[in-house]
Amino acid sequence: MTTFAIVGSGWRAEYFWRLAAALDGLECVGVVSRRAQDLPVPVFLSLDECLAAKPDFVVTATPWGVTPSLVADLVDRGVPVLAETPPAPDLDGLRALWAEVGGSGLVQVAEQYTRVPAHAARLALVRSGAIGDPTRVDVSSTHQYHAVSLIRTLLGTGRGPAEVRAVRTTAPLADPITRAGWADPVEVKQATTTIATIAFDGGGFGLYDFTDNQWHNQLLMRRLLVRGTLGELRDHEVVRLVADRTIVRTEVVRRQTGYDLDLDGFDTDHITFGSDVLYRNPYQGLRWNDEEIAIATLLQDTAAWVSDGGPEPYPLADGLHDHRVALAVEEAANTGTAVRVDVEPWR
Template identity: 50%
Template sequence: MRYGVVGSGYRTEAFVRIAERMPERFTLEGVVTRTETRVDEIVEDWQVPAYTDLGTFLEHHPVDFMITSTPHAVTPSVIGDLVAREIPVLAETPPAPDVDGLRALWKNVGASGLVQVAEQYPYAPGNAARRALLETGALGDPTWAYVSSTQTYHAVALLRHLLGVEFEPARVSAQQFELPVVDPQTRAGWADDLEPQNRRTTLATLDFGGRVGVYDYTDNQVRNPIRGNRMLVRGTHGELADDQLTRLAAPKQPLRSELTRWQTGEYLSFEERDLYQIGDGERVLYRNPYFGARLSEEEIAVATLLERTGHWVRDGGEPPYPLAQAAQDQLLALAIAESARNGSVVQTEREDWAG
């Protein structure tokens, strides 16, 4: 499948790497960026065509879809331009920076059916395996989920993914705390300064009525190696704490098991290091569709999203992550921020994208 990217920031690099690693599946036709200087850098560094004008790019490069990897404030206008040209879009998160922007974007392009959003975290292998386990009914009905992993709309996407929440109104309550922590690593790389600095922790509850999500995130947690990832989902008949499953299999039969990764390239394995599958001891819950490409789990998630977008465009397949879902994620993320900022409970309602 063929795609192009509008924007050339660090998020674009993931789409470049996927095409480099698996050219038999993915072709990056080129990049549209703002300046001629950046055009020269892209051609040299990424070895793909680059342009400053979207129309010129599209004249020279047939694509199945375009990716927007642009600043938040710019993304809605780029999406609108592509939809006006009847080009399917995979927009980077979030699709709009605020609630008014979400509503305006939906009014502008929602009915087109041409916009998906690049929310990859539900497609990460571990998260996909957890969702597959929930769909077996092993926990009964999920009622409670806790995510301390990634930030804002990404974490909300995971909470909704685990709880099976769609567009239900939510009662959102959040608090923030300033607490000291060392930041050994940031986006810029490893740091020499190991003096603890105050970092903001946001703790929020999202009450969907019968199902509750808990959001817990410390600034830079996603890159801080001394802050782990934690997920907990509880149901009527059991719970999954990270990869530890406890469930009631039958009357008087509580059982414990574990989600385990089958990883090649470990001790006494002569294969290259790669993820093969994830299972729970009874069944395979996830199998890596790109086994042999040696992708990181983040790259597996991005590749899955790209491939599903291509099938959606070419074959009428299931949409990978519709604009309505991403708009709901951002709506709830903004409610968390508002509640933390004002010290109030925020009540969200059904929006037009809920249908």
């Protein structure tokens, strides 16, 4: 049994203790909160009290400004950490955190987007070589460090230098739903879109496109494109060169149970490309949505890392670099000039 604790008790922290309750071999021993609460897991009012329960690792689901000092405190006590994204709010904070804990090997970042079933399937397809070597990735679905993580992972690029350019536009857009639920009545509001290009020095190009509330506003299509030397993946369709004078189109198909007369219950089964299975849901029967599947996978990957020396789920250096590039996107949009991301100490 691998155990973990959570510092923080907000909506993000809830994912971790709720999903762990359904996973074999993983137990949440409690959360650290500033006040007593009635939760389905024990509540500790101090970090010392929490660590007395001897968790194998700690998830920090805390505000940006609090996370760096908390991570440093845990590392100083020799406790492995899974830090919610980003691990520090600004460039000085990123560099300071690396200087303090980068050499410890104890810090991972809770970056789950590459574990979302559709993205995991796309990553498997790209790595199979089906569209050749990836050269460009366009992401229009999520923001900042999450989008940068998808771009870098799908390109297979490292943590090297890049040049970032960006613009912002504002236009009216209906905003029918937020995290709080449906708007009643729906209002048309001014929404800002940030579009950025990221040219990596070692090769590879990223296009970042994000509009306010794009996570929840279902009027905005999610778009993802990966261009390779032999073709393109666009959302759920692939066009590629398979032989001389032979270009084929193939759908990436998700098998979702529970529709019409399928009485197995609503669930994700697998995602295929032709006869190849790109992704198979490891939690079939639990009826989890994609975010829940991704976070559960991240939790189990972290448990494997701390208990049996499994691969790092998402190293601190990658989380820092994702946010470094995201900060460059904001700076480029604010100034209207190109911003260089130079070699950082975590490279």
